[in-house]
Amino acid sequence: MTAFVTLLLAFVAFTPSAVQAAGGSKSGGGGGGGGGGGSTVLESRVTGYITAIDYVNQTLTVGASYYGTGKLLVTSATKISLNNVNGTLSQIKLGDWAEARYIWTTKEATKLSITRP
Numbered sequence: 001m002t003a004f005v006t007l008l009l010a011f012v013a014f015t016p017s018a019v020q021a022a023g024g025s026k027s028g029g030g031g032g033g034g035g036g037g038g039s040t041v042l043e044s045r046v047t048g049y050i051t052a053i054d055y056v057n058q059t060l061t062v063g064a065s066y067y068g069t070g071k072l073l074v075t076s077a078t079k080i081s082l083n084n085v086n087g088t089l090s091q092i093k094l095g096d097w098a099e100a101r102y103i104w105t106t107k108e109a110t111k112l113s114i115t116r117p
Contacts, residue, residue: 042104046070050096050114058089060109062098072102072109082114 048063048070062070074080080087082096092098092114101111 043101043110044104045099045101046072047099048097050092050094050098053089053092053094055090060089060092060098062100072100072107074109074112078109078112080112080114083116087114 046062050060050062051064052059052061052071054060058074059071060074062072064070074089078089080089080092082091092112093116097115099113100109102109
């Protein structure tokens with residue numbers, strides 16, 4: 001039983017705060033009105049060459065995708081820049097260099113910065 005409690009405490013100590021943050025109040029203490037709080041979105045980054053594009057399903061893969069880690073969903077909310085100019089998914093090509101930000105849980109791209117010589 002002691003080993004289980006120690007393991008549980010170690011897990012909680014090393015779990016990212018964004019995962020632990022679900023629920024709770026975001027008000028600054030004292031007084032009322034804090035409300036239900038929310039959860040923090042865990043945003044991740046990946047960089048590499050575009051190795052796959054599916055224009056129909058609006059997905060692309062950045063780098064070598066191990067277990068689907070680099071496969072991202074591009075939505076209308078995704079901000080795309082191509083050589084520092086606003087761009088669209090249809091302008092992205094295989095072999096382009098990409099720096100991507102995405103929501104870890106949904107793999108939805110929030111920002112794609114594409115550079116090409």
